[in-house]
Amino acid sequence: MGVVRMGVWGRVFTVLLLVLLWTGLVWASGGEGGEHHVSFMMEAFRVINFVVFAFLLYKFVGQPVKNYFKERVHTIELALKEARETREEAEKRAQEYAAKLKNAEVELKDMLYQAERERDEQMRRIREETEKMVQRIREQAEAAANLEVKKARLELQREAAELAVNMAEGLIKENFTDEDQQRLLSEYATKIKGVH
Amino acid sequence: MSRALARRYAKALVENLMEHKEDFEDALAQLRRVSDILRANPKLYRYLSQPVVPRRNRLEMGKILVGDLGLSPRIKNFVLVLVEKERVPLLDIIVEEFRKLADEALGQVRGKVRTARPLSSKELEVLSKSFQDLVGKKVVLEVEEDPSIIGGVVTLLGGVVFDGSIKGNLEQIREKLIEG
Numbered sequence: 001m002g003v004v005r006m007g008v009w010g011r012v013f014t015v016l017l018l019v020l021l022w023t024g025l026v027w028a029s030g031g032e033g034g035e036h037h038v039s040f041m042m043e044a045f046r047v048i049n050f051v052v053f054a055f056l057l058y059k060f061v062g063q064p065v066k067n068y069f070k071e072r073v074h075t076i077e078l079a080l081k082e083a084r085e086t087r088e089e090a091e092k093r094a095q096e097y098a099a100k101l102k103n104a105e106v107e108l109k110d111m112l113y114q115a116e117r118e119r120d121e122q123m124r125r126i127r128e129e130t131e132k133m134v135q136r137i138r139e140q141a142e143a144a145a146n147l148e149v150k151k152a153r154l155e156l157q158r159e160a161a162e163l164a165v166n167m168a169e170g171l172i173k174e175n176f177t178d179e180d181q182q183r184l185l186s187e188y189a190t191k192i193k194g195v196h
Numbered sequence: 197m198s199r200a201l202a203r204r205y206a207k208a209l210v211e212n213l214m215e216h217k218e219d220f221e222d223a224l225a226q227l228r229r230v231s232d233i234l235r236a237n238p239k240l241y242r243y244l245s246q247p248v249v250p251r252r253n254r255l256e257m258g259k260i261l262v263g264d265l266g267l268s269p270r271i272k273n274f275v276l277v278l279v280e281k282e283r284v285p286l287l288d289i290i291v292e293e294f295r296k297l298a299d300e301a302l303g304q305v306r307g308k309v310r311t312a313r314p315l316s317s318k319e320l321e322v323l324s325k326s327f328q329d330l331v332g333k334k335v336v337l338e339v340e341e342d343p344s345i346i347g348g349v350v351t352l353l354g355g356v357v358f359d360g361s362i363k364g365n366l367e368q369i370r371e372k373l374i375e376g
Contacts, residue, residue: 154374161373165366169346172362176347181313184348185323188360192326192351195358 206293304334307353
């Protein structure tokens with residue numbers, strides 16, 4: 001596009017330079033003739049010169065200038081179109097980003113909600129497990145205590161039984177007679193007969 | 197193996213005694229007397245048991261042994277056979293098997309009575325009769341004194357214990373007291 005513009009201006013500038021050079025030469029040579037004759041001829045020449053200049057201008061510069069402006073218009077239209085498309089694209093992206101941002105906010109809220117729910121659920125579960133564990137430990141402690149009490153009671157019973165039986169054994173040994181033995185034998189024989 | 201061998205000797209003795217209608221209880225008592233003597237005299241037991249001792253010497257020593265114990269001729273002869281055949285180490289098992297075979301032959305069962313004080317023959321007879329009524333067979337009771345049972349008796353018959361002792365009763369009372 002820059003090359004086309006320089007070419008057209010170059011041509012215009014060249015034609016103008018040639019016309020000015022030529023008219024200058026004509027003007028310079030006009031000083032040697034009469035005043036009126038020169039003036040008329042000069043005017044006629046100027047008209048012709050202008051016409052020729054205009055023709056040449058039209059001939060050599062007209063089409064390129066038209067092309068240039070046409071191309072320029074097209075270029076500007078393209079630029080406008082691109083700018084419009086770019087703006088639309090930017091607006092579209094801005095809308096997308098806005099939508100994404102909105103979605104992100106929703107997702108963030110959702111995530112926060114889920115996180116809170118999970119936290120609450122986890123706290124509930126931990127509380128329940130802790131309560132169960134405490135209950136279990138309490139039950140075990142109670143069972144152990146009960147067992148100890150039971151063992152102590154049994155031990156006491158055993159000791160009391162030992163003492164009682166030992167005392168009874170001592171007393172029987174001291175007082176046991178042959179009559180007692182005969183009585184026991186008699187009862188024993190009776191019991192044996194009764195076993196069936 | 198040794199028990200099977202001992203059973204063969206015991207069976208032969210039972211058959212011999214049955215054939216000559218001799219008393220099994222008396223024979224058993226005599227055999228136990230010999231066994232007790234040998235158990236009390238380890239040197240004599242070794243002398244009669246070891247094959248390195250010449251047979252003649254063993255038989256001479258055996259004759260001295262049986263001569264002083266007041267044994268019946270058949271038991272004397274049986275003991276000398278054991279000495280001659282180097283079967284003295286089997287004597288205890290032979291006595292045990294003889295007792296079983298004799299009881300089978302006589303259709304009786306044997307039990308053991310532990311008593312804190314000596315039993316009269318009448319008391320023993322009453323006890324035997326009681327058990328006889330219980331098992332439906334003649335019951336022979338061997339008496340063993342055991343003061344640790346304090347009073348009463350404990351009878352072992354056919355693998356069953358019949359505990360009528362003071363000690364046993366006290367144990368039951370102890371268990372009940374502990375159980376509460």
